[in-house]
Amino acid sequence: MDLNIVSLKTKRQLCKLEGISKSATIATVKELFEKKNPRYYQSRQSFRLNPKAKSLKDSDIVATMNLDVDNTLYFKDLGPQIAWATVFLLEYAGPLVLYLVFYFRFPFIYGDEFTFKPSSEWVVRVAALCHSFHYVKRLFETKFIHRFSHGTMPIRNLFKNSSYYWTFGALISYFINHPKYTVASYGESQIMLGLGIFVFCELGNFSIHYYFRNLRPAGTTRRQIPKASTNPFTWLFSFVSCPNYTYEVGIWIGFAIMTQTAVALLFAICGCLQMTQWALGKHRNYRREFSDYPRSRKAIVPFLL
The missing domain is CATH 3.10.20.90 (Phosphatidylinositol 3-kinase Catalytic Subunit; Chain A, domain 1)
Known part of the structure; x- marks a missing residue:
């Protein structure tokens, strides 16, 4: 024909x-x-x-x-297309490097008197470690954990996505490492609460990504219903379709609580709105594709959304 x-x-x-x-x-x-x-x-x-x-x-x-x-x-x-993995690597390398530029107070940022003199506040050092850990983890997952169902994406997405992550990475770091930065209103208890949420959600997020890797056999696009496993962090599958997004939002809420900065909270809100949109779409696809998909599950927020 x-x-x-x-x-x-x-x-x-x-x-x-x-x-x-x-x-x-x-x-x-x-x-x-x-x-x-x-x-x-x-x-x-x-x-x-x-x-x-x-x-x-x-x-x-x-x-x-x-x-x-x-x-x-x-x-x-x-x-024109570009590999998904390449986009992710560039997206995540940007905020990792930019944050440290402000942390170490490179010249022409805060003035000569502060050049290469990082803040003495311990929460600022912890925030730098947390932020760096998050993006190093993302780079590691992109290289060794994620299996992409699509090989490429339009190259224009590289500039759109990178500008989002790079801009927020720079802004967050600028205010946290600013000489006039003030620590959380409730002191160490607030900082430790935020840090605890951050660490817990990082472990949960990595657990879900690792679970997804094993759920899809290498070299295939086979889809299955994700279910809770013996790993306690995957038990969230009993309540939501996309716990990786739930944990990701939790990561940045924890970071915002720990650092008490408006721009970090704004980043958490923007991320939440975007990931909610993605989660709702994936949730609809699951329900459409699998007739036996659990009807009690929500998309991203247990019992609510």
Whole structure:
């Protein structure tokens, strides 16, 4: 059979792929399309049955698709791509380095009299350790723990995501390491409470990421219902679909309590709003995909949301 490839944007025919087997997959279609249009490498391609439909999966088979009488597929250019892992590594390296620039008080930040003279407040040193640990953990997870279901993302996301993490990393560090920084209102008890929440949630977050790694076999996109295991930190699966996000929000709430800075609290709020949106989407997908998915679970906040 022949497939007519039409631009989703202009609705003009781009090419015709001839002699396509009905048992061929979209991955095969992408390979053949790339031969005719080398600039559109496979990770840059998206095909749809109609302009308003969702992108077809690489595993979708031509024979099972409800093609129109002209056997038309609509092509969308996803733009230049970059590996997910590369994006994450750059996202997380930025705030790690920037925070330490302010912590060590590099020249031209707070004035010559404070250059390379870190604060003597112990909570400032603890905050630097916590912040650095968090992003070192993220870099480690990106390199050795995470298994990405998609190999690439649009390169424009690199600048959007990096600007978010880098800007907040710099702002948080600027105020915590400022010579006029004042410690938490309730002193050591407040600091230890925040530190305790931070450490607990870091352990929980890592436990969930490690659990997800083992849940998806290497080299596959197989999906299963996540369930509580013998690790106590995974028991949160009994209440929410995305405990990794729950713990992540807890990390930054703990950090904000410990340092008592408005910008750290703002970062926690912004992160919470974004992760809530992601969690709700994943929660809906779980319920749609698995008929036996636990109906009592919420998305990110136990019993509430």
